[in-house]
Amino acid sequence: MFLDFMKEIEGLIRSALDGCGFELPATGTNDLQLEISPHADLASSVAFRLAPLEKRNPRVIAEDIYNRIVPLREAEWVERVELAGPYLNFFMNRRFLNSVLEQACLDQAWTGKMEGSVVVEHTSANPDGPLHVGHIRNSVIGDTITRILRRAGCQVDAQYYINDMGRQTAMVVWGCDHLKLDGSKADHAVAKVYIQAHKMVKENPELVAEVDRLIQRYEADDSETAAKFQAAAKYAVSGIQETLHRMNIHHDSFRWESEFVRDGSVDQILAELEKTGLCEVKDGALQMNLESFGFEKSMVLRRADGTSLYITRDMAYHRWKSATYDRVVEVLGADHKLVSAQLRTALRLLGIKEPEVVIFEFVSLPDGSMSTRRGKFISADELLDEVEKQAFVEVTARRPEESEEFRREVARQVAVGAVRYDVVRVSADKATTFDWKAALDFEKLSAPFIQYSHARACSILRKAGDGGAFEPSLLASRDEIALIKKIAEFDMVIDRAARELKPHQLATYARELAESFNQFYRFSPVLEAEPGLRAARLALAVAARNALRATLETLGIPALESM
RNA sequence: GGACCCGUGGCUUAGCCAGGAUAUAGCACCGGGCUUCUAACCCGGGGGUCGCGGGUUCGAGUCCCGCCGGGUCCGCCA
Numbered sequence: 001m002f003l004d005f006m007k008e009i010e011g012l013i014r015s016a017l018d019g020c021g022f023e024l025p026a027t028g029t030n031d032l033q034l035e036i037s038p039h040a041d042l043a044s045s046v047a048f049r050l051a052p053l054e055k056r057n058p059r060v061i062a063e064d065i066y067n068r069i070v071p072l073r074e075a076e077w078v079e080r081v082e083l084a085g086p087y088l089n090f091f092m093n094r095r096f097l098n099s100v101l102e103q104a105c106l107d108q109a110w111t112g113k114m115e116g117s118v119v120v121e122h123t124s125a126n127p128d129g130p131l132h133v134g135h136i137r138n139s140v141i142g143d144t145i146t147r148i149l150r151r152a153g154c155q156v157d158a159q160y161y162i163n164d165m166g167r168q169t170a171m172v173v174w175g176c177d178h179l180k181l182d183g184s185k186a187d188h189a190v191a192k193v194y195i196q197a198h199k200m201v202k203e204n205p206e207l208v209a210e211v212d213r214l215i216q217r218y219e220a221d222d223s224e225t226a227a228k229f230q231a232a233a234k235y236a237v238s239g240i241q242e243t244l245h246r247m248n249i250h251h252d253s254f255r256w257e258s259e260f261v262r263d264g265s266v267d268q269i270l271a272e273l274e275k276t277g278l279c280e281v282k283d284g285a286l287q288m289n290l291e292s293f294g295f296e297k298s299m300v301l302r303r304a305d306g307t308s309l310y311i312t313r314d315m316a317y318h319r320w321k322s323a324t325y326d327r328v329v330e331v332l333g334a335d336h337k338l339v340s341a342q343l344r345t346a347l348r349l350l351g352i353k354e355p356e357v358v359i360f361e362f363v364s365l366p367d368g369s370m371s372t373r374r375g376k377f378i379s380a381d382e383l384l385d386e387v388e389k390q391a392f393v394e395v396t397a398r399r400p401e402e403s404e405e406f407r408r409e410v411a412r413q414v415a416v417g418a419v420r421y422d423v424v425r426v427s428a429d430k431a432t433t434f435d436w437k438a439a440l441d442f443e444k445l446s447a448p449f450i451q452y453s454h455a456r457a458c459s460i461l462r463k464a465g466d467g468g469a470f471e472p473s474l475l476a477s478r479d480e481i482a483l484i485k486k487i488a489e490f491d492m493v494i495d496r497a498a499r500e501l502k503p504h505q506l507a508t509y510a511r512e513l514a515e516s517f518n519q520f521y522r523f524s525p526v527l528e529a530e531p532g533l534r535a536a537r538l539a540l541a542v543a544a545r546n547a548l549r550a551t552l553e554t555l556g557i558p559a560l561e562s563m
Numbered sequence: 564g565g566a567c568c569c570g571u572g573g574c575u576u577a578g579c580c581a582g583g584a585u586a587u588a589g590c591a592c593c594g595g596g597c598u599u600c601u602a603a604c605c606c607g608g609g610g611g612u613c614g615c616g617g618g619u620u621c622g623a624g625u626c627c628c629g630c631c632g633g634g635u636c637c638g639c640c641a
Contacts, residue, residue, distance in 0.1 A: 027581070039584065048583060057621095058583095086584085087583085168640075168641065169641095284639080286639095294566080295637090297638095300638085303639040305639080307639090309640085309641090310640075310641050311641090314641095333635090334634080335635060335641090337567055337635070338637065341567085359567090359568080361569075364634080394603070398601080398603065399601085425576080426576070429568055430568090430569065431568080431569065431635080438575080438590095441590080442603085446603090448603050449589095452603050456600075456604085459601060460600045461600095508578095508588085518605065521605085522605045522606085526600060527600045528599070
């Protein structure tokens with residue numbers, strides 16, 4: 001699809017440049033300055049790049065290139081090139097549009113040729129309570145990246161790293177020893193114990209020693225203690241998973257950080273780090289000095305009591321990931337920026353491939369940041385419940401004749417979509433403030449808009465029956481052509497989002513695709529059209545339905561057939 | 564104090580990494596469209612010193628420097 005069109009144009013320009021004797025220094029990506037433009041299907045402003053090198057007017061250079069472009073009779077997808085001042089404007093031919101339509105109709109246009117294995121670590125919330133509205137930014141971004149990479153063609157392992165050795169988990173274990181889990185949803189029950197335990201320890205500082213002893217015993221692999229830690233972590237994670245499943249989020253594998261202590265890889269990493277000569281024992285703790293790399297704070301690798309720390313275990317985990325997968329991707333909150341940078345520096349020193357880190361900025365509440373420990377958060381479950389409730393009201397208003405079962409199911413699917421879309425549509429590096437009013441207002445720039453387009457397409461197809469043979473060239477109106485072109489962009493959007501790890505680009509595309517379909521729907525009646533045109537439009541409706549379904553699926557949003 | 568991120572119409576936001584032809588969309592506001600495939604939709608309109616000041620460039624929302632405002636981090640927590 002679009003990538004093929006683009007590739008052909010690249011070839012045309014490059015051979016024209018050779019013909020002119022122009023040498024374009026490679027500056028990275030998009031050397032040819034190609035972009036989708038309102039003036040063309042694809043435009044190049046490469047003449048501007050060459051002007052200073054050739055010391056000539058870019059208009060003259062563009063004209064030279066234009067004159068050297070081989071006759072397009074043999075071009076597969078390019079109809080014509082226009083010279084517009086310093087710009088070269090390329091237009092796609094009918095064959096290209098027909099090919100897009102055909103591939104989309106056959107539902108075979110949605111998987112790319114990217115290769116390799118990728119591990120995407122996301123969510124990895126501490127097993128000390130339920131996911132809150134900040135965590136789900138991690139989960140939704142991570143899961144969408146996972147889906148995008150799969151679409152692009154990669155083999156992806158979505159992984160949850162369970163922090164079972166941390167102080168938080170020890171606090172939960174201590175809490176479970178002294179308090180009762182109250183039987184509510186697992187992760188919520190754990191949170192109550194954790195919050196209470198934290199309060200008790202804070203009020204009685206002598207209890208800290210008890211928590212420390214738990215950490216030491218777990219590190220020493222005391223079997224009774226280990227059973228408690230693992231049971232507590234597993235219990236919390238089971239509740240977290242339940243919430244994730246509600247949002248269509250599934251992990252392929254779970255790794256426990258304790259594994260890396262047990263199998264000796266943490267000790268091994270420590271030995272290797274010590275060999276760098278940057279480590280010293282200070283106040284009994286092993287520390288690494290990274291000042292020459294711009295970090296004023298040294299990195300503590302081992303506590304004075306000999307137990308390991310998160311960052312050291314994480315080093316071992318990263319070495320394993322780097323050795324196992326071609327690409328290592330992880331989604332982290334902005335609070336991890338500094339440690340993550342330190343970790344990458346340390347990995348580099350050991351010659352270990354560094355991860356690609358997707359940082360997302362914080363979600364805060366109107367009155368400040370969230371905290372599981374202080375019990376100050378809005379849980380993902382609560383959010384989903386409320387959005388679902390509101391969605392039920394909306395469905396009931398629009399489809400009062402439908403059964404309650406139908407309306408409940410639609411509300412559930414709309415809620416999942418609304419929550420996911422609301423999170424993924426914003427670029428990860430924008431800090432946001434959670435707002436109930438905005439969360440429950442999913443009327444317009446939101447998932448239902450896209451789901452609705454899909455449902456409309458399905459409705460046409462339900463009523464139309466089998467369209468049979470059709471003449472694609474009949475699709476020539478502005479809205480029909482625009483829709484085909486938008487469908488064609490799918491592979492390029494996926495490819496780019498997969499390389500840049502920016503899922504919000506797909507959210508933007510989804511909105512544009514739905515918009516194009518809605519315009520087609522409004523201006524090009526399908527069922528009432530003349531037989532020939534009807535068949536062609538029906539084919540376009542199938543193509544659009546498939547494109548919308550693939551897009552929604554990649555966003556993890558249910559593609560409802562009726563709503 | 565230091566490091567990193569953000570600042571685009573009243574509000575939310577794309578474009579910034581790879582500088583180019585009239586700056587994207589939604590909400591809200593004004594006007595129009597359901598006897599026609601689901602109006603959770605479509606069409607039109609008003610509204611922008613792209614935080615501020617320098618610089619680089621033929622050209623800056625996009626790159627560089629400084630400042631202002633907001634966020635995050637700077638634990639033998641994770």
